[in-house]
Every structure is written in structure tokens, then in C-alpha cells.
Amino acid sequence: MPVEWQPVRQSRTHELVLQSIEEQVFAGKLRAGDRLPPERELAPVFGVSRSALREALRVLETIGVLVAQPGRGPDSGARIVRHPDDALGRLLRLHFALGSYSLHDVMEARVALERASFAAAATHASEEDLDEAGAMVHRMSQPGVLPEEFNELDTRFHVKVASSSGNALTSTLTAAVRESVRPLILRALEEVDDWPATQAHLNRQHAEMLRLVRLDQGDEAADLAELHIRGFHGTLVDEDRTGGDADGATA
Structure with a gap:
């Protein structure tokens, strides 16, 4: 035509x-x-x-x-072309930095999106998808992985699970929301008192979420995903509500 x-x-x-x-x-x-x-x-x-x-x-x-x-x-x-992920991530990151959305808003969006992603991945994810996610988990568990690399792998892990869920829009939105708080999460990881212990704790949750997905236990994986997000991301929300320097962290 x-x-x-x-x-x-x-x-x-x-x-x-x-x-x-x-x-x-x-x-x-x-x-x-x-x-x-x-x-x-x-x-x-x-x-x-x-x-x-x-x-x-x-x-x-x-x-x-x-x-x-x-x-x-x-x-x-x-x-x-069709390249929505980078564009939405850039847009959302800028609006987050400008204060259009609160940390609490972002966390609640992540919880809703990732609960859906992990539950659906248990049904729709291919073995190849899960093996790729497993390789990221394995790399995150290695001694000597510093917060910057961990944060990159962490982002890729969550986005990979979302992309394997069978819902392209959920995948794009998950990538955009996770990307919007990447600088803030990185700074928080760099400031933890005991990085090896934090690394091990977060990655145990990654490994368990992936195990539950492999076992087709989507509801349990979704519950743990919510716990995982509210655990670390939730501390950032608490800091923001008590006057923490959230704006500086996202600049």
C-alpha cells in the first residue's frame, strides 16, 4: 500500500x-x-x-x-524501528530525577510489574531464557564482583525474567522502571556497611526466585520477588520519607 x-x-x-x-x-x-x-x-x-x-x-x-x-x-x-525500551527508560529516568514520581511510586510500580513477570515466567519462560538468567545469577555470586557490575547484572536479571514472561509490554515497562532507579540503587549498594554480606543475601533471593520459576511455582516466585523489592528498594523509600538525599542520588 x-x-x-x-x-x-x-x-x-x-x-x-x-x-x-x-x-x-x-x-x-x-x-x-x-x-x-x-x-x-x-x-x-x-x-x-x-x-x-x-x-x-x-x-x-x-x-x-x-x-x-x-x-x-x-x-x-x-x-x-521499534526500540521502546531505551526511549521509555530515558524518559522515566529524567522524570524521576525531576521529581515527577516518588520513590514510593516507583517501588509500587516495580512490585506490580515484577509480581506479574515472575508469575508468568513460570509458565512461559524457555529453558534458554532461564539459563541466561541463571548465568547472571552465577556471575553475581562471584567473589570480587563490585556494586557497579552487580547492579548491571541485577538489572539485566530482572529484565530477562520480564522478557521471558510472554508479555512484551510488561517487559518494556519493567526495563524502564528498573532503569529509572539504577543510579539510586547503585549508590545505595556502594554505601552498604558490609558489601559481601549484602551481595550474598540479594543473590540468594535471586537464586531462589529463579529456582521457583523453574519449578513452575509462579505464585511463590512472585511473593519472593515482592519481598526482594520491598526489602532493599523499601529501605530507600524509608530514607526518602525521613529526609534522605534521594534527589542527589538520582542527579
Whole structure:
């Protein structure tokens, strides 16, 4: 089905370009993988300047639905993609840092999402998914793993379980919410009095959650996931409510 581009009004030009592109996506005329015409061709069709067109394309790139490749080769130009995870994570992290959401809001969202993820993973996760999650747990348990690497692996573990749940939106939202508090959790891990003991405790919970998922005990895995999140993340919420330096931790 050919895409029919229409000129747009000059008022708030880049937003009107965005609206026109969105309409083509909603109509099914633009799909992931489709390439937009070159700027020199598309701008006159819209009846706008190339700078206004670029502004609209930058917005689409920021929200994860377009990637622009500079140059003149066959892979150059703008292409429609589906990359929601990074875009949502970036957006949520900024809004969290700006105070749009409280630590308590984020924790409750994590609990709801990850309870659903672990319960569903017990039914839907493949052996390959669980083996990948197990490799992360194994690496987190090794002596000498410092908080920064642990935090990275911890994030990947929770996101991996979510992605194996069979619900793509749950996976994306889990990744975005966990990513939004990554700096805060890292700082908290770095400030614990006994890092080896904290590392061992958190990873025992990771290992047990994964074991329960493997045994198809989704409800029990969900309960432990909630306990796990409310345990460490909950201490950050308590600190925030008593005047802790949460804003500085997320800057």
C-alpha cells in the first residue's frame, strides 16, 4: 500500500510533520523497517523547510520509533524501528530525577510489574531464557564482583525474567522502571556497611526466585520477588520519607 504524503500547514511546523507521519503509521502505511524518503524529497512534499523536518525526525528518534543513519550509502536515511525500551527508560529516568514520581511510586510500580513477570515466567519462560538468567545469577555470586557490575547484572536479571514472561509490554515497562532507579540503587549498594554480606543475601533471593520459576511455582516466585523489592528498594523509600538525599542520588 503506497504512502500518500500531504503538505502540512506552516503553523508549528515540526508538530504537524509529526502528526502526518503518525497518521501514516496508524493507517498501516508505515511499518517497522520501512525507510522514509530522503530529506531533500520529503521536505518539499510536506511543504516545510528541511530544518523543520529534521526537528520532527529528531523527536521520533528520541521516542524510539525512528533511527537516522547519516551518509549516502544504501543504509543511509531515516528508517522506522521499534526500540521502546531505551526511549521509555530515558524518559522515566529524567522524570524521576525531576521529581515527577516518588520513590514510593516507583517501588509500587516495580512490585506490580515484577509480581506479574515472575508469575508468568513460570509458565512461559524457555529453558534458554532461564539459563541466561541463571548465568547472571552465577556471575553475581562471584567473589570480587563490585556494586557497579552487580547492579548491571541485577538489572539485566530482572529484565530477562520480564522478557521471558510472554508479555512484551510488561517487559518494556519493567526495563524502564528498573532503569529509572539504577543510579539510586547503585549508590545505595556502594554505601552498604558490609558489601559481601549484602551481595550474598540479594543473590540468594535471586537464586531462589529463579529456582521457583523453574519449578513452575509462579505464585511463590512472585511473593519472593515482592519481598526482594520491598526489602532493599523499601529501605530507600524509608530514607526518602525521613529526609534522605534521594534527589542527589538520582542527579
